[in-house]
Amino acid sequence: MKKIIKRFSAISIIGLFLLMFNACDDDSELFTTTSNPTAPVLANLSFTDLTLDPVNTNNPAINLNWQDASYGQQAAVNYAIEFSSDDAFTNPTTAATTTGETAITLSVAEVNAAAGDAGLNPFELKPIYIRIVSSLGTRNSESAASNAIQVNVYPYFNYTFDDYFLVGNGVAPGWDNNNQSDVNQNPPLFRDQNDSNVFYYTGLIKNDNGDYNEGRFKILESKGLWQPQWGDSRDEGSDDPATSGSVAGNPGTQSGDPGRFGVSSTGYYSFMINFASNTYTLVPFNATGITSPNSLTIQGSSTANVSMNQMAFDAHLWYANSVRLTPGNVEFVTDSGAKWGSSTSFSGVATDGGGTIPVIVEDDYDVWFNDLTGRYILIPLNL
Structure with missing residues (x-):
């Protein structure tokens, strides 16, 4: 009888040890919180209009401060800074995140990128709405949104391409x-x-x-x-x-x-x-049989008609310098009435009847077209 009790005790101890080991090894997030966590409270800004400087993009633009959210326990709280073009936050974008902090400074570049992602057009002063969304753990559970504040932002255009x-x-x-x-x-x-x-x-x-x-x-x-x-x-x-x-x-x-x-x-x-x-x-490259048009003109809602120049070195290359383009579209029209275009802004491959090329931001552009390949590029001079 004693041997049976001793054996049972040993097995019980081993089982308890394994249970404790497995419990310690379980890294799943289990939080016991209040049923209604207290959301963070975002402080108002001291200004109403913000013009973003495209030159000094690393400079601070906005300092945000908020009261900590409360979940009824000691836990590191995650905070997501959300931007939206409407106060209902229909399609919000996350400008930055932080954990355990109740303040953050966003740079000019960060605010400009967030404003653009939220749908604001460059070079227009429009309202943007900002809120803080708190959550817990790596799964961002138990989220709670703060009040929203508004600021009018004048973004610049973030031209991310390199040119050569x-x-x-x-x-x-x-x-x-x-x-x-x-x-x-x-x-x-x-x-x-x-x-x-x-x-x-x-x-x-x-x-x-x-x-x-x-x-x-x-x-x-x-x-x-x-x-x-x-x-x-x-x-x-x-x-x-x-x-x-x-x-x-x-x-x-x-x-x-x-x-x-x-x-x-x-x-x-x-x-x-x-x-x-x-x-x-x-x-x-076999250029046999490819003839250049007698003339080529930039036409569309973005500009009055602009005649392009042929390169003396290679007549298949056409260009027009410092063309002011506004948001809209353009295409390349030949003397015979062919209309070369495409659906991609800044660069792409145009085809006859391929549609109009979107111009998404106003600026002065150097415009180039290659009639051997249909390739075009619109290079902004000030972005």
Whole structure:
């Protein structure tokens, strides 16, 4: 009998130990709170209008303070700062989050991004509504929303794209990093409409005598500046013309200038560069049978009709500088009445009858169109 009792006790102790171990190992969140937690109370701001500065975007814009939410227990409370274009918070966006704090400072960039995500248009003074939503745990359970406050915000447009330009003796501007000629400017690369890391250039590249140092080009991020500069990853002198390779940049990947892209003979080529993988291809392009229109005009609700210019170096490239565009749409209209357009703003591939290109923000633009490929790019000058 004693042996049975001892054995039962041992088994019970082991079971109790395992139960305790499993309980300690259970990391699920179980909160016992009051049935109606006290929501945070957001303090009013000391101003009613806020103009966001597009230059000093890291400067503080809004300081928010609130009274702590109460859940009837000691717990670290999560807080989400929500912005909305209406006081019902129909489609709120979260500007920032914090845990265990009752104050936060949002930068100009953070407020501008939140206002845009909430649906405010740039360059318009419109009301935005702000509230604090408290919750518990990693699952954000037991949420409670504060009162809402209103402030009128004048956002700027956050142009997130990079633009790139050609320079070199194989292309129109020569080794002039800011060619102001009316006919041989530094042409841009055309950004992929679906992948902002990928860019294209299809056009004439010249090397009439087959010289090793002719037919060359590099890529600049800003006209008039030699850095940032992108080219072949091989050093100059070892950068034999190639149909593909890796890309290097000063200062993107190294401190010294990279090598040159290049071709061995004059012709039409298609150049593609991927700044995510730092790779490129440079292959011949068959332009046989592709004729340029006699004239090309920018038309649409965003502007009065604007005549485009042909590049003297390559007549398949068209451009118009400093065109004031307002929110609306544009398309490229030929002398024969063909209307080239697409559905993507800033850059894309236009087709005849492809619709109108949306212009989503007012600014002065350099507009470029390539009639070999239908690619276009609208580069804002002040955003």
